[in-house]
Amino acid sequence: MSWSTRELAELAGTTVKTVRHYHEIGLLEEPDRAANGYKRYRIKHLIRLLRIRRLTDLGVALSDVPAIESSEESAEETLRSLDAELKVSIERQQQMRDEIKLILEHRSRPDLPQGYDGDVSGMTEMDRTWMMLYSQVFDDDAQALLRESSEDERSDAQREFEALPADADEETRQRLAEAYAPLVRSQFEAVPALEDLATSDVPANSVILHAVVELYNPAQLDVLQRLNALLQISPRDQAGDAPEG
Structure with missing residues (x-):
């Protein structure tokens, strides 16, 4: 008794293409051919094919x-x-x-970092972008700090900053920076480690800087520059510079 390639493949639970591939890589011996030129597979070929299948089913590479x-x-x-x-x-x-x-x-989002289980109801796409970047460049402790600060309720200044158009006028930019400064100071006072993280000279901050430049429009970048300048002056300094009554 002999079988054609198709019949052999069906008996072994595989495909004609697979049988031919095994021939090509030398795992399965070519059978004799009948007078009409068709291959004639016998029991030894079936047994060999079943053994190969058994090994590959276990995950063994060919x-x-x-x-x-x-x-x-x-x-x-x-x-x-x-x-x-x-x-x-x-x-x-x-x-x-x-x-x-x-x-x-937690009805969370698959595009947030591994293990994130915080509230995502108020998260914007930008929030998710930053959380993913933080997960790659900061350690667990730093991520926890940043995550906690991002989950605070948004202020009017934050919402205005996020929606700020690229062509916002200078007055709007300055006003927004001044409105933002007390919020950032209060965060730093509540969690001093945040200020240490923001001002530390670590490789991660290079990535964050590149992200800021690429993710924010010119007006938003200008607000951040103004904000940074304001944060260099403490409230006490400002009081000391005020004219005497």
Whole structure:
């Protein structure tokens, strides 16, 4: 009894294309041909094909099949290596499931950093962008500080800044910077570590600076520059510069 390529593939639960590929890479011996030129596969070919399928079902790469067949020692080494890879893969997949579960339970967003479980109801696209950048360049403690500050209720100044058009006039820019300054100072006073983070000379701040330049329009950048200038002057300094009555 013999079978055609299609019949052999069906018996082995695979495809004609796969059988032909195994021939091409030398895993499956070419069968004899009938007088009409058609291949004639026999039981040895079916057994060989089933063995290859068994190994690939275990996750063995086709390139490793010869090594596994060469000796028990090679087979054990290959399988142990494969088991270690599968362990890491399973752990990663479980972590992915845990993260997806967290997102679904907290009605969070998939485009937020790993493990984020805060309130996203008031988050803008810009907020999510910054949180993703922070997750890449800051450690867990710094991220927690930044996350906490971003979850505070938005002030009128913050909302105006976010909606500020690129052609905003100078008066609007200065007014907005002056309105923003007390808010930033109060944040720094409440959480001193935020000011340390903002003024520290760390590689992460280079990334943040590039992001600021690319994410904000010219008017917003001008407001930030004015704000920075204002923050260099403490309220006490301003009081000292005021004219005497």
